[in-house]
Amino acid sequence: MSDPTILAQQTNDPSFDSVWEEINWRGLVHVSTDETELKALLDGGPITYYCGFDPTAPSLHLGNLVQLLLMRRLQLAGHHPLGLVGGSTGLIGDPRPTAERTLTPTDTVAEWVGYLQAQVSRFLSSEGDNAVTLVNNLDWTSPLSAIDFLREIGKYYRVGTMLKKDAVSARLNSEAGISYTEFSYQILQGLDYLELFRSYGCVLQTGGSDQWGNLTSGTDLIRRAESGTVHAIGTPLITNSDGTKFGKSEGNAVWLDPNLTSPYAFYQFWLNTDDADVVFRLKVFTFLTRPEIDRFAELVENEPFRREAQRRLALEVTSLVHGQAATDAAIHAAEALFGQGDLAELDPDTLEAALRELPNTTTAPHATVLQLLVDTELSKSLGDARRAVQQGGVYLNNEKVTSVDLTIEGSVLPGGVAVLRRGKKTLAGIFVE
RNA sequence: GGCGAGUUACCCAAGCGGCCAAAGGGAUCUGACUGUAAAUCAGACGGCGUAGCCUUCGUGAGUUCGAACCUCGCACUCGCCA
Numbered sequence: 001m002s003d004p005t006i007l008a009q010q011t012n013d014p015s016f017d018s019v020w021e022e023i024n025w026r027g028l029v030h031v032s033t034d035e036t037e038l039k040a041l042l043d044g045g046p047i048t049y050y051c052g053f054d055p056t057a058p059s060l061h062l063g064n065l066v067q068l069l070l071m072r073r074l075q076l077a078g079h080h081p082l083g084l085v086g087g088s089t090g091l092i093g094d095p096r097p098t099a100e101r102t103l104t105p106t107d108t109v110a111e112w113v114g115y116l117q118a119q120v121s122r123f124l125s126s127e128g129d130n131a132v133t134l135v136n137n138l139d140w141t142s143p144l145s146a147i148d149f150l151r152e153i154g155k156y157y158r159v160g161t162m163l164k165k166d167a168v169s170a171r172l173n174s175e176a177g178i179s180y181t182e183f184s185y186q187i188l189q190g191l192d193y194l195e196l197f198r199s200y201g202c203v204l205q206t207g208g209s210d211q212w213g214n215l216t217s218g219t220d221l222i223r224r225a226e227s228g229t230v231h232a233i234g235t236p237l238i239t240n241s242d243g244t245k246f247g248k249s250e251g252n253a254v255w256l257d258p259n260l261t262s263p264y265a266f267y268q269f270w271l272n273t274d275d276a277d278v279v280f281r282l283k284v285f286t287f288l289t290r291p292e293i294d295r296f297a298e299l300v301e302n303e304p305f306r307r308e309a310q311r312r313l314a315l316e317v318t319s320l321v322h323g324q325a326a327t328d329a330a331i332h333a334a335e336a337l338f339g340q341g342d343l344a345e346l347d348p349d350t351l352e353a354a355l356r357e358l359p360n361t362t363t364a365p366h367a368t369v370l371q372l373l374v375d376t377e378l379s380k381s382l383g384d385a386r387r388a389v390q391q392g393g394v395y396l397n398n399e400k401v402t403s404v405d406l407t408i409e410g411s412v413l414p415g416g417v418a419v420l421r422r423g424k425k426t427l428a429g430i431f432v433e
Numbered sequence: 434g435g436c437g438a439g440u441u442a443c444c445c446a447a448g449c450g451g452c453c454a455a456a457g458g459g460a461u462c463u464g465a466c467u468g469u470a471a472a473u474c475a476g477a478c479g480g481c482g483u484a485g486c487c488u489u490c491g492u493g494a495g496u497u498c499g500a501a502c503c504u505c506g507c508a509c510u511c512g513c514c515a
Contacts, residue, residue: 098444175439175511242471244460268469275470305468338469384462387477393463423462425469 006320007125012076013289018043019077023233025290026283028070030209030236033219038231041203042077046130049074049204050082050196052137052189053120055090055112056104059257060119062247063208065321066235066284068123070206079204080130082196083120087113087138089189094214095182097170103181113138119256133200137192153191156224162186165213186217193218194225202230209234238284241276250426256321263322264357267330268425270314271307275300278309286316333357337419337427343397348415355417355429362431369396369406372420376428388422395421408432 016022020039023029032038041047051067053060060068071081090109093101104112117134124132163169165186171178193215196202207215215232222228238246247254249269255261261269273281279297282288288296296309319327333354336346343351361375370385373394379385386404388394394401396411397419408418408430418430 177510250461272469275468278470304470307468307470310468310470334469379462381480383480383483384478386483388463391463391477423464426462 006323007123010072010076010287012073012287015290019073023070023073026073027280028066028073028235028284029233031212031234033231033233037229038204038233041231042074042079046078046080047204048080048082048196048200048202049206050084050135050193050200050202051206052084052086052089052192053116054086054094055109055116056093056101057253057255058112058115059255059260060116061253061255063238065123065256065317066238067206067208068120069285070233070235072123072125074204074206075124075130075132078130080200081124081132082200082202083117083124083132083134084192084196085113085116085120085134085136086192087136088141089137089185089192091138092185092188093182094185094211095167095171095178097167098174099176100171100179100182115257135196137188137195140195141188141191153187153194153221156221157187157190161220165217167210167213186214189214190217190221193230194221197222197226197228197230203228204231204233206233206235209237241274258322258326262357262359263318263326264330264333266322267314267318267327267334270317271310271334272425273310273313275304275309278313282309282313282316286313286320288312288316329353329357338425343419344413348413348417351413351419352415352417355419355431358427358429360429360431362433363408365409365412365432366407369394369401369408369420370404372408372428372430373422376420376430378420378422378426378428393423 012019013022016025018039020042049071051071053064053067071083075081087109090104090112091106093103095101113136117136121132121134126132162183163172168178168183168186171182193202193205205215205218212232212234215234219230219232222230240246249261249265252261254266254269258266270281278300279293282293282296286293296312299306299308315327315331318330322330332350336350336354337358339346359376359378361372363372363375367375370379370382370389373379373385373388374382378394379388385394389401389404392400392402396406396408397413398421399411411418412432413419416432418432420428420430422428
C-alpha cells in the first residue's frame with residue numbers, strides 16, 4: 001500500500017530555523033501549552049511525543065491524516081514518535097458534542113486496532129534512532145482494577161474541572177446528556193499520557209483542538225502525580241471556507257483505506273478543493289516548501305482557472321497515502337474521462353483501465369440506464385434515478401440521457417464498456433457482457 | 434421513587450383529529466453560469482410500475498368513518514424534587 005520511497009523523500013523545509021517555526025507557519029498550532037518552553041523543547045535534543053488514534057472505524061480518515069503528518073514533521077526534526085492506537089479508549093468512546101456513541105463490540109474494536117496500527121506505521125519511519133514505537137493503551141488499562149483506577153488515578157481528578165471540558169459541558173447542556181462511561185473518557189486519556197511519561201519519558205502530546213480538554217487532562221495529571229511539566233499541541237480543526245464539513249465526499253467520509261475510498265475518489269476529492277482553501281491545504285497536507293507553496297498561492301491568485309495548485313495538491317496527497325502507481329492510475333483515468341476528445345476514440349485499454357478506477361458494474365446489454373444508475377450507486381433508488389434523468393443530470397458516454405426508458409444497447413463503446421455520469425463529475429463504469 | 438417536559442424524514446424544527454408524505458431552515462443532488470472552483474439563481478429531496486398506490490412522525494394497544502395529532506401501557510432523553 002505505501003511506497004517506502006515516499007517516506008525517504010520527505011523533508012522539512014530547510015528555510016525554517018526550527019521545526020516549531022515551520023509547524024506554526026503551516027498553521028498546525030491552534031492551541032498549545034507554554035509556547036516558549038515548547039519551542040525550546042522542540043528545537044533542542046530529541047524528545048518523545050505521542051498522538052492517539054481511537055478505533056471507531058476500520059480505517060483512519062483525513063482528519064487523522066493531519067495528525068499523522070504533524071507527527072512525521074516532528075520525527076523528521078529528530079524526535080521520537082509514539083503511535084498510540086486506543087484499544088481501550090476505543091471501547092469507551094470519546095464524547096462527541098452531539099450525541100452518545102453506540103458501544104462497539106470488543107472483538108470489532110480489537111480487529112480495528114490492527115488495521116489502524118498498520119496505517120499509522122505507514123506514515124512514520126521505522127528506521128533509525130527515532131523509529132516510531134507503536135503502543136496500545138489496552139496494555140496498561142486492561143490489568144488495572146476498578147479499585148486501583150479509582151484510588152490511584154481518580155483521586156487526582158476534580159469533578160468540577162471535568163465538567164468544564166467543552167465536550168462534557170456541551171453534552172450536559174444538550175438534551176442528549178452524557179453517560180458515566182463517556183464522562184470517564186478524559187481520565188483514560190490522561191492516564192495514557194501519564195503511562196507514556198513514565199515508560200518513555202514522553203513530554204508532548206498532539207491532537208485536534210477539539211481534543212484540547214483530553215490533552216490537558218494528561219498534562220494536569222502528570223503535574224499532580226509526578227510533578228512533571230509536559231506539553232500539548234492542539235491542531236486547528238480543518239474546515240471548508242464555505243462552512244461545510246471538511247473530509248466528506250458525496251456525504252461520506254474520505255478514508256485512507258483504498259478499499260473504503262478508492263485512490264481515484266481520493267484524488268478527485270483533493271482536485272475539487274476550493275480556491276479559497278487550497279493554499280492552506282498545501283501547507284497542512286504536503287511537504288512542499290514555503291517557496292513552492294508561495295508560488296502556488298500566486299498561481300491561484302492570477303490564473304485560478306488552470307487549477308495548478310489543486311492538481312499538485314491532489315498529486316502530492318494521493319501519492320503520500322496510496323503510492324505512486326495508484327496515483328498515476330487515478331490521474332490517467334481522470335485525464336481520459338474528463339478529456340475533451342470523443343470517448344469512442346480513446347484507446348480501449350486506456351478506457352477500460354480508467355473505468356476500473358471508478359465504481360463499476362457488469363451488466364447485460366439490455367439493461368436500462370435507470371437500473372444501472374442504481375447498480376453503480378450513482379442513484380440511491382429508481383425514483384431518484386428517474387428524477388436525475390428528468391432533471392437532465394444523467395449522461396451516457398457524455399451524451400445527455402433524455403428518456404427514462406433508455407437502455408445501453410447501441411451505446412456500447414469499443415471494448416464492451418460504457419461511461420455513465422451523473423451531474424458534472426460523478427462517474428461510473430459499465431462493463432457489458 | 435415523585436412531578437413536569439419531550440421523542441417528527443440525513444440534521445435542526447413546525448404541525449396538535451380530515452386540506453399531512455407532513456411547513457421552514459441546513460446538508461445533499463441536479464440545472465443555468467463556470468475552471469471537474471466559489472458565489473448566485475432555479476428545481477429536486479420516503480418508496481414504487483409516478484397525475485395512482487404503498488410504507489413512515491419512539492414503541493405496543495385502543496378510541497374514531499378517519500390519528501403525527503386523542504386515550505392507556507412500555508422504552509428512552511432532559512429538568513426539578515426526594
